[in-house]
Amino acid sequence: MSRPAAQRPRLGLIGYGAFGRLTARHLSPWFEVLAHDPAATAEEGDAARLTDLATAAACPVVILAVPVEGLAQTLSAIAPDLQEGALILDVGSVKVGPARLMAEHLPAHVQTVGTHPLFGPQSARDGIAGLRIAVCPVRGDRIARRVAAFCRHALKLKVFLVSPEDHDREAAVVQGLTHLISRVLLSMEPLPTRMTTTSFERIMQAVEMVRYDSPAVFRAIERENPYAAGVRDRFFDLAARARADLDDGAAAQASSGPPVGSLGSSGSPAS
Structure with a gap:
């Protein structure tokens, strides 16, 4: 059940491609989603409202749905606008590098957690309940456990709380x-x-x-x-x-002649 719009906290979504849209759709019952992506255009039925980078970064929760290779630049761009105590999460396919980048580039007054939804738009086309997500602590276990609890209870995901290295x-x-x-x-x-x-x-x-x-x-x-x-x-x-092994076996067979009972050129067993 979704909350009334007036009661939903704001969530900034940086990156609004295929996975960003999937993220917005499933989080919109709990958050007012403000998305930023220079390449995105508004579509009918969108679960997020497009906005500028500073506005999205100033939300109490910010999700980074950008390619890993562009993460460092994104972190530097949003750092000045982050609220004190804000929760910053990434959704990339790898975790060691992004965890290090978030620890290095984000101010000490924000909380950070690495996540990896183990699904995409294709595998989630029938819904996400029962699918898997990895949650990785970056700055302390407590906030990571809270994120894991939300994913488990609100989104009905199967959660793995693991280190970035184990992931x-x-x-x-x-x-x-x-x-x-x-x-x-x-x-x-x-x-x-x-x-x-x-x-x-x-x-x-x-x-x-x-x-x-x-x-x-x-x-x-x-x-x-x-x-x-x-x-x-x-x-x-x-x-x-x-x-x-296959090449050696083929060579050995060729040197020993045709196997007993093999077909000749006429289609009959070779004599």
Whole structure:
């Protein structure tokens, strides 16, 4: 149940792309959402009101829905307008770097928490209840626990309260491999759609969930996560070993002649 407009605190939303709009839609029952994004235009049914950067930054709660590569510049831009005691959160796909940037660039009189909703517009198209979110303390555990409680009770999300380091270690595998494999499969299109197996269809469902993610999301997951390179190296090393095993097996088979019972050129078992 949403609060009456007069009782809703203001929430500044910096960044109003696809994920920013998703954020506004699900937070508007509890907050009056004021969004800033130079590239955004107002649309019918918007859950947020577009405003200037200073006004959005002056809200008691500010969410940063900007690419990780632009976070430092955004933090410097909003710092002069932040209220004392304001809560600043980011929603980026990596947490170690953003946590460090928020600690360095934001004034000591604000509270900061890192969050990573483990879903996007595609996976959340039927609602967010039951989906997952990581909440990472940046300046103390108390405010992070309050954010976690709101996500759990108000938004009905499954919450993981973890350190930025633990988040990035797991995300390097969970997101890093998913996006890497999906990017390769997208480059191989068109792929079969007729005689498919259930396992192949599930792989393609994962591909569809990230198909329309911006290039900035892929760069953040693969470049900004300090643990992603190690996961990629291990994946490519194991893939190379699997390829070598197959090549060695093919070479051994060729040197020993055709297997017993194999088909000849006529389609009959070879004699």
